[in-house]
Amino acid sequence: MIDGKKLVWIDRNETWIEPFMSCLHDRTLLQDPKGASCIMKRYKWFLLYEGFLHKKVFSHPLLRCTTLEEGKKILAKIHEDESRLHIGGQSLTAKTLGVSYYWPTLQLDVVEMVR
Numbered sequence: 001m002i003d004g005k006k007l008v009w010i011d012r013n014e015t016w017i018e019p020f021m022s023c024l025h026d027r028t029l030l031q032d033p034k035g036a037s038c039i040m041k042r043y044k045w046f047l048l049y050e051g052f053l054h055k056k057v058f059s060h061p062l063l064r065c066t067t068l069e070e071g072k073k074i075l076a077k078i079h080e081d082e083s084r085l086h087i088g089g090q091s092l093t094a095k096t097l098g099v100s101y102y103w104p105t106l107q108l109d110v111v112e113m114v115r
Contacts, residue, residue: 016067016068017065017067019035020065023043024043024046024053025048046065047062049062057097060098061100063097063100063101063102064101066102066103067103068103068105068109074101076113078095078099079092087114089107089111092114093110096110
């Protein structure tokens with residue numbers, strides 16, 4: 001706190017979310033043609049809602065996109081809550097999607113955690 005005002009730390013390291021938010025918010029793309037092409041192929045599956053990036057899927061409500069680090073924390077919390085049941089990879093992935101979170105390496109992170 002400084003002068004009674006709460007400070008908030010903002011991490012400005014670019015994440016996988018930033019290019020999608022830029023594309024959806026102000027139609028800007030990456031300078032790298034390969035990266036821009038990848039974003040253009042996938043951006044229609046994403047939308048900005050209440051200031052957050054969400055992924056559209058058929059079988060769930062909107063999934064809130066998180067950074068890879070936040071995703072691993074979420075996964076650890078879910079696994080910790082369910083570890084007494086010896087939950088497997090598919091179940092852990094389904095539980096994570098069930099609480100409406102998404103990040104690109106979700107399945108790889110689940111496999112790593114369950115091992």
